[in-house]
Amino acid sequence: MVNHFDNSFAGTKQPDTKHGVILYVEDVNVSFDGFKALNNLNLYIGDGELRCLIGANGAGKTTLMDVITGKTRPDTGTVHFGQQIDLLKLDEAEIANAGIGRKFQKPTVFENLTVFENIELSLSGCKSVWSSLFHKLNGEQQDRIIEILHIIGLVAERFYPASRLSHGQKQWLEIGMLLASEPKLLLVDEPVAGMTPHETERTAELLTSLAGKHSVVVVEHDMAFVRSIAKTVTVLHQGSVLAEGSMRNIQMNPEVIRVYLGEESAPEQPSTKPSVITELVKS
Numbered sequence: 001m002v003n004h005f006d007n008s009f010a011g012t013k014q015p016d017t018k019h020g021v022i023l024y025v026e027d028v029n030v031s032f033d034g035f036k037a038l039n040n041l042n043l044y045i046g047d048g049e050l051r052c053l054i055g056a057n058g059a060g061k062t063t064l065m066d067v068i069t070g071k072t073r074p075d076t077g078t079v080h081f082g083q084q085i086d087l088l089k090l091d092e093a094e095i096a097n098a099g100i101g102r103k104f105q106k107p108t109v110f111e112n113l114t115v116f117e118n119i120e121l122s123l124s125g126c127k128s129v130w131s132s133l134f135h136k137l138n139g140e141q142q143d144r145i146i147e148i149l150h151i152i153g154l155v156a157e158r159f160y161p162a163s164r165l166s167h168g169q170k171q172w173l174e175i176g177m178l179l180a181s182e183p184k185l186l187l188v189d190e191p192v193a194g195m196t197p198h199e200t201e202r203t204a205e206l207l208t209s210l211a212g213k214h215s216v217v218v219v220e221h222d223m224a225f226v227r228s229i230a231k232t233v234t235v236l237h238q239g240s241v242l243a244e245g246s247m248r249n250i251q252m253n254p255e256v257i258r259v260y261l262g263e264e265s266a267p268e269q270p271s272t273k274p275s276v277i278t279e280l281v282k283s
């Protein structure tokens with residue numbers, strides 16, 4: 001394979017996306033005690049793209065996110081952010097500083113701080129709760145917080161303690177906290193789990209609005225939600241990409257139909273045939 005990644009990571013440079021790709025995951029393998037969680041996985045995320053990643057329980061979605069964010073090191077393969085930043089040479093904090101933000105399923109906001117203060121804490125350069133809250137914000141920082149509050153739809157709630165927010169609002173706040181560090185790539189794990197239909201709809205609008213300026217990868221089991229936001233969907237199965245394309249193409253893909261409705265439904269692991277994906281190909 002031609003090595004088109006000729007420079008190593010150098011400080012805080014922007015990812016080189018001149019070929020329109022922000023994330024290159026190539027031939028990645030991860031094994032846990034001999035079990036292949038990722039199996040020669042290849043994935044490319046376009047600059048500014050909103051991509052949905054779906055797959056049954058155990059398909060490898062979380063492991064893939066862990067590899068991208070430096071939590072898990074692959075046995076073999078390469079992972080680059082833009083053309084030049086080799087993520088396998090960086091630790092988790094350096095990867096976050098390079099511009100990759102991750103939001104886990106469960107919101108982790110500071111319940112006793114206000115919505116505004118939660119975002120303030122996350123602004124680049126603020127190192128600790130103590131120094132952040134006693135650090136006087138300059139006009140630019142205040143404007144940025146207000147801008148984020150508008151993006152996440154929590155302007156009216158900005159002086160509420162986060163504990164007063166609904167589950168959905170906490171998820172948006174956490175997305176706002178991620179935005180404060182100006183990530184180029186956002187990895188979002190099951191954003192609408194536990195949300196009301198109205199919150200789900202607003203989350204779809206929020207994530208869609210972030211694409212363009214940011215690249216967004218959403219892992220989600222809610223197929224109606226995926227259908228509402230995704231232009232391109234990647235289906236993972238047993239640690240590899242099974243299919244990729246529009247939702248319509250995925251639903252009609254013979255491999256997807258065979259795996260999720262057909263003979264290859266792994267009887268020894270019943271959870272690998274989840275109803276959500278089955279719903280997808282049936283609908």
Ligand SMILES: Nc1ncnc2c1ncn2[C@@H]1O[C@H](COP(=O)(O)OP(=O)(O)OP(=O)(O)O)[C@@H](O)[C@H]1O
Nearest residue numbers: 032033036037055056057058059060061062063064
């Ligand atoms: N630290 C670990 N040690 C051993 N096995 C692991 C470890 N992490 C993941 N696995 C296994 O690797 C496989 C892939 O797991 P992973 O969590 O990536 O799947 P997933 O697609 O995120 O599933 P889910 O939708 O349930 O979150 C599973 O069979 C899981 O049991």
